Amino acid sequence: MRQPPKERIAIEAKKAWMLSAGLWSIFPVIITITLFVLAYFLQFSYWYGxxxxxxxxxxxxxxxxxxxxxxxxxxxxxxxxxxxxxxxGVLIVTRTLVPMIRVQHVDTKQGPILKKYGLSSLTISTAATTHEIPALIEEEASALRDQISNLARVDQDDV
Structure with a gap:
């Protein structure tokens, strides 16, 4: 069996994911507060809240x-x-091999949360699907994008 890959994504990814999850967690809190307010005005049990x-x-x-x-x-x-x-993967670990010959194009993308931490995600597109390496340092993502693009171009020229 093949050894796990060696490169890790940026440690700041944890902060970005925590911030994103924290923002999404506002909705259950709002619903909980709403349920307590409704229980007060409509006179039903607080146990639901x-x-x-x-x-x-x-x-x-x-x-x-x-x-x-x-x-x-x-x-x-x-x-x-x-x-x-x-x-x-968190519970189920997925290992994927993407052949360079199948790579059609490579993109970097950056939303507001990733931008706050100086991160970018790398997206690798093939004919069948898209693979993403999230939360790389911006310079590393750009360099990796260019390197994959060059390697994919060389492989296609060999065909």
């Missing part, structure tokens, strides 16, 4: 603190002359 509050707290602990750390530990990649080796 308490149950939803417990569920919201568990969701926040998992998505904001636990999952970003696990995701960062599992995300790895490695670039070879003939292929790109990607590993990711």
């Amino acid at each position: 308490i149950g939803l509050l417990v569920a919201s707290l568990i969701e926040i602990i998992l998505t904001v603190f636990l999952i970003p750390t696990l995701r960062w530990k599992r995300w790895r990649y490695e670039l070879f002359d003939q292929e790109i080796y990607i590993q990711h």
Whole structure:
């Protein structure tokens, strides 16, 4: 069996994923507060709100603190002359080999949260699907994009 890839994504990825999950966790909190307000005005049991509050707290602990750390530990990649080796997953670890000859184009993208931490994601497109290496340092993502593009071009010229 092949060894896991050696390269890791940027450590700042954990902060970016925590911030993103924290922003999404605002919605369950708003719904919980709304349920408590409705329970007060409509005179029904507060136990529904308490149950939803417990569920919201568990969701926040998992998505904001636990999952970003696990995701960062599992995300790895490695670039070879003939292929790109990607590993990711929290509970189920997926290892993917993308042959250079199948690469059609390579993009970098950056949203507001990634920009705040100086990160970019690299997207590798083939005819069948798209693969992403998230949260690389901007300069590293650009250099990797150019390197993959050159390697893919060389492979296609050989055909």
